[in-house]
Amino acid sequence: MNKLNETLLRNWHAVREQVDEIAVQAGRDPTTIRIVGVTKYGNAAVTRALAECGCLDLGESRPQSLWEKAPLLNDLPVRWHLIGHLQRNKVARTLPLVWMLHSLDSLRLAESLSTHALSQGGSARVLLEVNLGNESAKGGFALDQVEEALVRVSALPGITICGLMGMASLQSSHECDLDRARREFASLRTCRDQLCDQGLPEGCSLDELSMGMSGDFPAAIIEGSTILRIGSRLFEGVEV
Numbered sequence: 001m002n003k004l005n006e007t008l009l010r011n012w013h014a015v016r017e018q019v020d021e022i023a024v025q026a027g028r029d030p031t032t033i034r035i036v037g038v039t040k041y042g043n044a045a046v047t048r049a050l051a052e053c054g055c056l057d058l059g060e061s062r063p064q065s066l067w068e069k070a071p072l073l074n075d076l077p078v079r080w081h082l083i084g085h086l087q088r089n090k091v092a093r094t095l096p097l098v099w100m101l102h103s104l105d106s107l108r109l110a111e112s113l114s115t116h117a118l119s120q121g122g123s124a125r126v127l128l129e130v131n132l133g134n135e136s137a138k139g140g141f142a143l144d145q146v147e148e149a150l151v152r153v154s155a156l157p158g159i160t161i162c163g164l165m166g167m168a169s170l171q172s173s174h175e176c177d178l179d180r181a182r183r184e185f186a187s188l189r190t191c192r193d194q195l196c197d198q199g200l201p202e203g204c205s206l207d208e209l210s211m212g213m214s215g216d217f218p219a220a221i222i223e224g225s226t227i228l229r230i231g232s233r234l235f236e237g238v239e240v
């Protein structure tokens with residue numbers, strides 16, 4: 001095994017073990033937590049090496065990177081996740097490649113997804129992106145807009161809502177920021193729980209909570225994350 005594969009394999013196992021350990025401590029079943037390896041830092045060869053380690057959920061934040069890499073890895077059973085903003089003029093080309101879109105951030109995008117999913121004869125699996133810190137630089141629905149978005153999006157054919165996605169507003173290892181991240185993750189979970197209690201629109205589920213990155217995933221696990229999006233931790237010691 002070469003150095004790249006060795007390092008990636010070690011990182012992948014270390015992250016999976018840490019996730020499992022925190023889940024057990026939090027009283028959760030570790031098999032209910034999916035790790036998406038975010039490969040935006042690496043080229044196609046590095047991405048392939050990570051998949052060969054067994055990290056078969058891969059995430060890209062740019063549609064163009066997905067277009068480039070997906071065909072090169074199509075001999076592997078990879079599930080691709082788009083975690084960054086999707087422009088409407090890129091929907092047609094992106095839709096057939098993604099297993100789950102984490103970043104449904106507007107009703108206009110939802111309408112475009114619906115149209116293209118119908119014409120491609122499939123259904124788009126999506127998460128509604130929530131702007132947890134109400135940061136103007138970030139997309140997504142404000143917490144108090146999620147309910148209406150859920151109703152409007154679930155009325156569109158060709159879209160399957162699977163859950164919610166959120167990012168903590170500051171990525172930093174300061175303790176106060178980790179507390180804040182945890183509070184923000186808790187607010188996403190509470191929002192989900194309230195919507196479920198009220199009764200969800202026909203055909204949609206909010207089982208998935210995509211939250212937690214390299215710097216804050218322990219807090220996200222404690223607050224109920226089912227999908228962690230982890231990039232830099234997996235690439236430590238790797239030249240990309």
Ligand SMILES: *Cc1c(COP(=O)(O)O)cnc(C)c1O
Nearest residue numbers: 038061083213214229230231232
């Ligand atoms: C880059 C990125 C991640 C991964 O970030 P790391 O801190 O490198 O783990 C997760 N989610 C989104 C939306 C990203 O753009």
